[in-house]
Amino acid sequence: MRAKKMAFISLLVALTAIGAAIKIPAPIGSIALDAFPALLAAALLGGPAGAVVGGMGHLLSALLGGMPLGPLHFVVAIEMAFLSIVFAYLYRTGKRWQAGILFILGNTFAAPLPFLFLISKAFYLSIVPSLFIGSAVNTVIALVIIPRLSPIIELMISKERMSQ
Template sequence: MKGIKITWLSVFVALSVIGAAIKIPAGIVTSVALDSFPALLASALLGGPAGAIVGGTGHLLSALLGGLPMGPFHLVVAIEMAILSYIFALFYRNGHRWIASILFVLGNSFAAPLPFLFIMGEAFYLALVPSLLVGSIFNVAIALILIPRLAKIIQPVKTSMENTK
């Protein structure tokens, strides 16, 4: 089972790289992209730790493709994405899909950029929030559409692998 999980984890990280190439204009920062929906998929289908790995790695790859406009601060964002993905998994996997979605959107749009309010100022924060909000809504919507469809593919593979032990 571990091999299958690692394979799916790799697929979701690869999807993050592809999503990172799909940019949502953010004005000041160019790293707002469709890189978090694969983390939400991994969170819902593989669990919180897998989602956290995909969320953190996905952001770093997205930022790298965008030229690392915030430099080392992207490490902070990667940690935030990992935490948000893990929280999404906790709620989603316990049947609270809408709470998971709303918490992710609010956390990614308003809470995650809060450290930058103090580091880079109010103007940076206010310029970043609208694009993060739009990007978060798109990422969650894509994830909510794909999760049930991918569950039909991933669950039988996981079950068949468990039966061969």
């Protein structure tokens, strides 16, 4: 099972590259669909898997976008990893809507807080609307897709356990 899980995590990290390539124009930069695979990993495989996909996914998205914030993207990757772990905990304890709302709020308002102090208040205020739209789109996609994929993943896991 460990090899299948690692392969699935790798597939989801690769899916973040595809999501990162789908750009929705925004006032600062663009909105990418790179958070959805992290939420998928968090819900189906747990917090650590979601953290890996979220952190790696953000770095991949930033790399494809030209790394406009430079090394500050590593801070954002850590924040995405943390938000993925929180999403996993809430989602897996049955609080699915709360997980989605907390992810949207955390990614929109809390994650960019360091930039309020490091860059400027104007930057923070201008990036919040884009982050809200991007977070909402990624979360809605995740909350629609996860329940449909969950039975398939559970079936794969149960078949793997029965064959051992």
